[in-house]
Structure formats: C-alpha cells, structure tokens
Amino acid sequence: MAKVYFRGRSGLRFESVSNWLICMSSIQNLQQLREFLTVYNTLTERCFSSCIRDYNSNVLNKDEEGCVSKCIEKQMLVNRRFMIVFAEQAPKVLFKQGQESPKLTNNKMNVISEHGFRQDGRRSSQIRNINTRLGLNKSAEGSSYIEHGNTKVLCAVYGPYEGKASRRVEDRCVINCQYSMTTFSGLERKKRPRGDRKSTEMARLLEKAFESVVITESFPRSQIDIFCEVIQSDGSNLAACVNAASLALADAGIPMKGLASAVTCGVIEGNPVVDLASREENDLMPRITLATICGRDEVVLVELQNRLHVDHLPTVMETAKATCADVYECLQVVVQQHLRACAPIVGN
Amino acid sequence: MTASTALLKIVDPKNYYESYLSAGVYPEGRSLRSFPRLSFKQGECGGVGSSLVSSGGVTVSCSIEASVSLCNDLRLITASVAPTTQLSEKESNEITSCLIRLLDQGSFVSKEALRCKNVDGEDLPLTWNLEVVIKIMSADGCLMDAIICSVVTALRNVKLPLIRLNHLLEDESSIEKNQILIERQSVSLNDVHVLMCCTFGLFLTKAGEEIVLCAPNSDELNNCAAKYVMIVSGEEEIVLLTGNGSSKVFDNLRIFNSICSKRWKLFKDALDKPS
Numbered sequence: 318m319a320k321v322y323f324r325g326r327s328g329l330r331f332e333s334v335s336n337w338l339i340c341m342s343s344i345q346n347l348q349q350l351r352e353f354l355t356v357y358n359t360l361t362e363r364c365f366s367s368c369i370r371d372y373n374s375n376v377l378n379k380d381e382e383g384c385v386s387k388c389i390e391k392q393m394l395v396n397r398r399f400m401i402v403f404a405e406q407a408p409k410v411l412f413k414q415g416q417e418s419p420k421l422t423n424n425k426m427n428v429i430s431e432h433g434f435r436q437d438g439r440r441s442s443q444i445r446n447i448n449t450r451l452g453l454n455k456s457a458e459g460s461s462y463i464e465h466g467n468t469k470v471l472c473a474v475y476g477p478y479e480g481k482a483s484r485r486v487e488d489r490c491v492i493n494c495q496y497s498m499t500t501f502s503g504l505e506r507k508k509r510p511r512g513d514r515k516s517t518e519m520a521r522l523l524e525k526a527f528e529s530v531v532i533t534e535s536f537p538r539s540q541i542d543i544f545c546e547v548i549q550s551d552g553s554n555l556a557a558c559v560n561a562a563s564l565a566l567a568d569a570g571i572p573m574k575g576l577a578s579a580v581t582c583g584v585i586e587g588n589p590v591v592d593l594a595s596r597e598e599n600d601l602m603p604r605i606t607l608a609t610i611c612g613r614d615e616v617v618l619v620e621l622q623n624r625l626h627v628d629h630l631p632t633v634m635e636t637a638k639a640t641c642a643d644v645y646e647c648l649q650v651v652v653q654q655h656l657r658a659c660a661p662i663v664g665n
Numbered sequence: 666m667t668a669s670t671a672l673l674k675i676v677d678p679k680n681y682y683e684s685y686l687s688a689g690v691y692p693e694g695r696s697l698r699s700f701p702r703l704s705f706k707q708g709e710c711g712g713v714g715s716s717l718v719s720s721g722g723v724t725v726s727c728s729i730e731a732s733v734s735l736c737n738d739l740r741l742i743t744a745s746v747a748p749t750t751q752l753s754e755k756e757s758n759e760i761t762s763c764l765i766r767l768l769d770q771g772s773f774v775s776k777e778a779l780r781c782k783n784v785d786g787e788d789l790p791l792t793w794n795l796e797v798v799i800k801i802m803s804a805d806g807c808l809m810d811a812i813i814c815s816v817v818t819a820l821r822n823v824k825l826p827l828i829r830l831n832h833l834l835e836d837e838s839s840i841e842k843n844q845i846l847i848e849r850q851s852v853s854l855n856d857v858h859v860l861m862c863c864t865f866g867l868f869l870t871k872a873g874e875e876i877v878l879c880a881p882n883s884d885e886l887n888n889c890a891a892k893y894v895m896i897v898s899g900e901e902e903i904v905l906l907t908g909n910g911s912s913k914v915f916d917n918l919r920i921f922n923s924i925c926s927k928r929w930k931l932f933k934d935a936l937d938k939p940s
Contacts, residue, residue: 518762521755525909529891574911605906614913619893621906623770627922630903634915 364388428585428597436596437466444580444592444640447560447647451568451655459569463561466594467551472561473544474569480540490536494523496558498547503595519555526559526608526618532572541571552595553581555606559618560648567652575611576652578645579618582607582637584629589636605633612642682888686868686876691885700863700880700928701806705814707822713795714823714854718815722805722882727815729823730796733781733845737792741779742768744797744816751804760812763905764797767813767860767896772904773820778856781828784848789830791845795823806882807864809894814932817860821936824851859936860898861929862905865921867891867912875913877920893921900926 368384369377377385429435439445445466454460457473464470477490484491496519497511527543543565545558559579566573583590583597583604590597593604603625608618625633674681685692695701701721709717712728719725744764746757767773781791797819799812827848832840866878866889878885886892891910898904903922 514758514762514765517758521759522907522909529909529911610911614915616891616912616915617909619906619908619918621903624772624898625903625906627901627903627926630918630922631915634918638915 360389360392428590437594441588441590442636444643447644449564449651451564451651459565459567459571461561461564461568463557463564465553465557465592467549468553468557469549470557470561471546471548472558472565474541474565474571476541477536477539477571479538484540485538488537489533490531491540492524492527492531492533492543493540494520494527494543494545496520496523496545498550502547502550519558522555522618522620523558523562526577527562529617530573530577530610531566532574535572550595552593552598555579555620556581559608560644564648564651568655576645576648577608577610577617578612578641578648579606579608580637580640580644581605582633582640584625584633587629589633591636591640605637607634607637607641609638609641612645614638678884678888682868682885683870686878687870697876698879698924703814705818707818713825714819716815716818716822718811718818720806720811720814721880722803723808723811724802725811725815726800726802727819728798729819731825732794733791733828734794735840736790740769741776741792742795742797744768744799747798747800749801751801760808763809764816767905772858772860772898773816774854774857778854783829784827784850789828790834791828791830793825807880810862810864810880813860813862813896817857818936820854820857823854825854826851858898859929859933860896860904861925861932862894862896863921863925863928865893865895867910867917877917879924895921895925897922897925897929899929
C-alpha cells in the first residue's frame with residue numbers, strides 16, 4: 318500500500334495524494350469529486366489531529382507514519398463494509414415493493430431544551446420580535462408589512478367599493494380575503510402561490526374573523542378586499558396574517574370594533590408554548606390560533622389543529638389570550654406612531 | 666306561527682329570537698341545551714359502507730367506495746361533497762377541507778386498519794383506498810354535525826373482503842392485477858374512532874348577555890354573534906375546534922366540551938348496540 322503523507326498545517330508533501338489525484342482525474346462526475354474531497358478533507362483533519370504530535374520536523378516520523386497508515390486503512394475498511402451492508406439492506410428496507418417508506422420524522426423532537434429554552438433561544442412564553450411598516454402600497458387604501466421573527470407578511474386592503482352585484486348584501490359589507498404564499502416562502506419551492514386547499518381554508522378563516530371585527534353595517538351593499546401575501550413562512554402564518562390585516566385595515570381607516578391581534582399557541586407535555594416557529598409546528602403537536610379584539614376577552618377566531626386533551630384547554634386559552642394582549646400592545650403602538658407621522662400631512 | 670310572529674320574524678329577527686331564547690326555548694319548542702333528534706340508518710346507499718343521517722332540518726347520506734392499491738404514503742381516504750344547489754361553493758369547499766384535515770390526522774380510522782389481509786389474518790403488501798362521497802339532501806341546520814355522524818356511521822358499516830395474493834412476498838417483481846383475488850369472506854373495519862361534532866351558537870341579547878345555543882338552525886345561526894364547531898373523540902379529547910364571531914366569555918369552551926362529550930357517549934352507545 319502506498320505510504321500516506323499529509324499536507325497539513327506543517328506544509329509536508331503528500332506522496333499518495335498524487336496517486337489519488339490520478340484516480341480523481343478519471344472521475345467524470347463533479348459531484349463524486351466533491352464528495353470525495355469532503356471525505357478526504359475530513360479524514361485529513363481527523364488523522365492530523367489524532368496522529369501528528371511532533372512539529373519539530375517537516376517529515377513524518379516512524380510512529381506518526383504507522384498511526385496515519387492504520388487510521389486510513391481502518392477508515393477505508395469501515396466505509397467499504399458500510400457500503401456493502403447498505404447495498405444489501407437498502408432494497409429490502411427502503412425500497413421494498415408494497416411497503417410504505419419508513420417514517421423518518423422524529424416524533425420526539427425536543428422543542429424545549431432541558432434548560433427551558435427553545436431552538437431560537439426564546440422561553441416558552443416569549444414571542445418573536447415584531448417589526449411593522451404601514452402604508453407601503455400607495456395604490457391600496459391601506460397596506461401593512463409585518464414580521465414575526467422570520468415570518469413576513471404583506472397585506473393590502475382595497476375598499477370599501479361597490480362589488481359584484483351577485484355578492485352584494487343589502488344591509489352590510491362583504492369581506493373578501495385572499496391568502497397566498499410566494500413560491501419561495503417555504504423550504505420547498507411551491508408550484509402554485511394560491512388556489513390550493515390550504516390557501517382557500519386560510520382565506521375563509523380570515524374572512525370569518527374580520528366579518529366580526531369590521532363594522533360591516535357602516536357600508537351596506539359594498540365590498541372590502543383583503544389580500545395577504547406570505548413572503549417568508551416560518552410558522553404562525555395565520556396569526557401573522559390576522560395581525561397584518563388588522564394594521565392594513567387601520568391604515569385604510571375602515572371602522573372596526575378594535576384592533577384584532579392573534580397568536581398561535583402550542584402545547585408540549587401540558588405546557589403552553591407561544592408564537593410557534595415552523596420547526597416547532599408538526600403534525601402531532603396540538604396548537605391553537607386565537608384572535609381577540611383589543612387584547613380583551615372578545616374572541617373573534619379560534620382554530621385548533623391536532624388533538625388536544627381537554628385538561629390542557631383552559632391553560633392554553635389563558636396563555637394565548639394573555640399573549641394576544643401583548644401583541645395588541647405592540648400593534649397599538651405602531652398605529653399610534655403611524656397616526657402621529659400622518660398628522661402633519663392631514664393638517665391636524 | 667301567527668301572522669304577527671311571522672311578521673316580527675321578518676322585520677326584526679333578533680327581537681323575535683330573543684323573546685324565545687330569553688325564556689329558555691327555541692321557537693320550535695326545544696330547550697336551549699337539547700339537540701334535535703338524530704337518526705341514522707346504515708347500509709342504505711350502496712358502496713362497501715353507507716349511511717343516511719337525519720338531524721333536525723339536515724339530511725345527509727354518505728357512501729364509501731373501496732379500491733386496492735400497493736401500500737404507499739399517499740392519502741388513503743379521500744372525501745368529497747357532491748355539488749348541490751343548497752350549498753355555495755365556498756361552504757362546500759370548507760366542509761371538504763375540514764373532512765380532509767380530519768382524515769389526514771387519522772381521526773376517523775388509522776392507516777394500519779386499511780391494510781389488506783388474507784384469510785389467515787396476515788397483512789399483505791396491499792392497502793384499501795376509500796372514497797367517501799357525501800350527498801346533502803337538506804341543509805337547514807348544522808351540516809357539519811350530520812356529516813361527521815354520517816361518515817362515522819358509514820365507516821362502521823364498511824365491510825371489506827379478504828384478499829388472496831398469488832404472489833410471493835419475497836418476490837421483488839411487480840404484483841400483477843390478476844394475482845390479486847377477492848375472497849367471499851369480508852370483515853368490518855377495525856378501530857373506527859367515533860367522533861361527535863356539535864355546533865354551538867352564541868346569541869347576544871340586548872342586555873349584553875350571551876346565550877349558548879346547541880345546534881341552532883340556519884336562521885338562528887345567522888343571528889348569533891359567534892359560531893363554534895367542536896369535534897370530540899372521547900370524553901377527554903378535542904379533535905377539532907373552530908370558532909369565529911364576537912364572543913366575550915372564555916368559559917363557554919368548557920360548557921361546549923361537556924355537552925359534546927355527553928352527546929358523544931350517547932352516540933357511541935347507540936352505534937355499539939347490536940342491530
């Protein structure tokens with residue numbers, strides 16, 4: 318077997334690398350080359366750290382040579398053995414005809430560490446940073462941009478205007494919502510930004526919520542359109558859309574019973590966790606999206622996902638209500654600042 | 666209904682309903698915390714399982730068709746609501762997405778229960794795919810309540826034949842259609858979870874008091890300040906909860922859960938009773 322020398326931090330020449338480079342030149346696939354280089358660099362680093370002890374010479378001494386050879390040989394043997402076992406077992410386990418693929422999700426993902434912190438460093442009761450801007454879209458009656466951590470939502474409000482005759486209601490205004498996610502908003506690129514089942518469901522939830530918030534009797538026979546676009550999705554999308562729509566309606570000057578504020582609250586082992594990020598939202602954890610008016614007891618939207626034990630319901634609802642009040646405080650400050658900024662223009 | 670009450674209902678519906686609800690009864694004489702009579706019949710509408718459910722002014726039929734496929738990760742049970750003039754497209758889509766959500770969660774029946782079995786009770790690398798079709802005959806009331814009941818009843822009625830597979834399990838070649846044979850014996854679906862759906866309305870009186878209405882009809886629901894739908898799968902587990910409208914009292918959710926759980930118990934006992 319060719320002796321192996323490593324060119325590491327000491328600057329020594331590696332004789333066997335040339336043999337490897339000759340082999341590499343025959344490797345057509347660039348991906349294979351990359352993978353090979355990754356393995357090589359990792360191996361070099363590990364072997365250097367484990368075997369090289371003497372920095373007084375620019376050549377490997379006998380002990381270091383022996384150590385490095387054994388290291389490489391063992392690594393190669395293990396890799397070869399691993400590939401043989403994989404080649405034998407993979408067709409049976411992963412690709413067996415008529416079998417479902419094995420479940421790769423980790424149902425026991427630790428959302429909260431033993432010290433009580435979440436993956437992004439927050440406590441269970443902490444919400445993400447909220448950044449907002451109002452009045453971005455000059456062509457809309459009202460618009461807003463909101464960030465809940467990495468979840469970013471744009472909202473535009475049009476109306477009230479005289480909508481389609483078929484949809485007109487004599488004594489009140491019709492609220493029409495559209496929910497869409499940009500194709501680049503999530504981890505995987507979406508094919509359709511809107512029109513799928515989930516978007517339709519979200520739009521309907523938003524419509525129902527804002528039918529209770531907007532004083533619809535003020536605008537009979539008319540329509541208000543609310544368009545929410547999720548630019549970046551990192552969990553609690555519905556709550557972010559409710560908050561964005563609330564700000565946009567305030568920017569449009571549409572009379573409401575109050576500012577609606579929303580939050581998504583999950584339950585882990587009986588303990589509530591507020592403002593969930595996308596990593597924390599999974600198919601097993603029950604979560605409630607709650608929206609209230611002015612942070613008070615007045616609930617305009619409740620949406621539960623996944624099964625929830627009835628004993629956890631009061632705790633999670635109380636926590637969600639308190640968090641809605643906190644979010645409302647943030648939104649209220651934003652609206653007041655926006656009004657102060659607009660006051661000189663209006664002439665007040 | 667006299668002419669004057671009919672006129673009051675048209676001119677001032679809120680006042681009309683408040684006069685009855687404040688006295689603790691619905692206009693049709695039902696007490697506030699009682700539900701309309703729920704009746705169901707199984708096996709009347711074709712397919713491998715079916716049911717016909719009637720509750721108050723709502724009548725819904727559910728039929729289930731089955732097909733066989735190789736085990737896969739795709740959705741095994743699909744649901745659709747047949748188009749009807751009684752429902753708008755939005756409402757129909759809402760009901761369908763709610764059903765699909767429940768099916769995806771495995772709330773009605775687990776994936777393992779749909780595995781094909783042979784006469785010896787062994788699992789085969791095949792699974793049943795079920796297609797649930799809901800037909801709405803009349804929609805004057807709480808549709809979701811009746812639809813969930815009909816799906817549960819129809820799944821309980823499902824009888825799937827055993828399969829004989831003339832293909833060795835160790836054989837890696839693809840399974841041909843002619844190797845799958847249906848036996849005369851059939852078995853019911855195991856582990857069909859019983860769900861109970863209840864719709865509640867919260868009526869706000871002029872004095873600001875909230876009155877809880879159980880399974881109100883469409884007119885009463887239109888005059889309610891808030892509407893909640895709760896689905897439970899036992900005395901302690903809430904499967905789905907949606908609510909919208911303006912509602913002031915948080916304790917209502919506890920009341921909803923206790924009413925729903927009692928109704929679930931009665932429904933389960935009725936389903937388990939041998940016919």
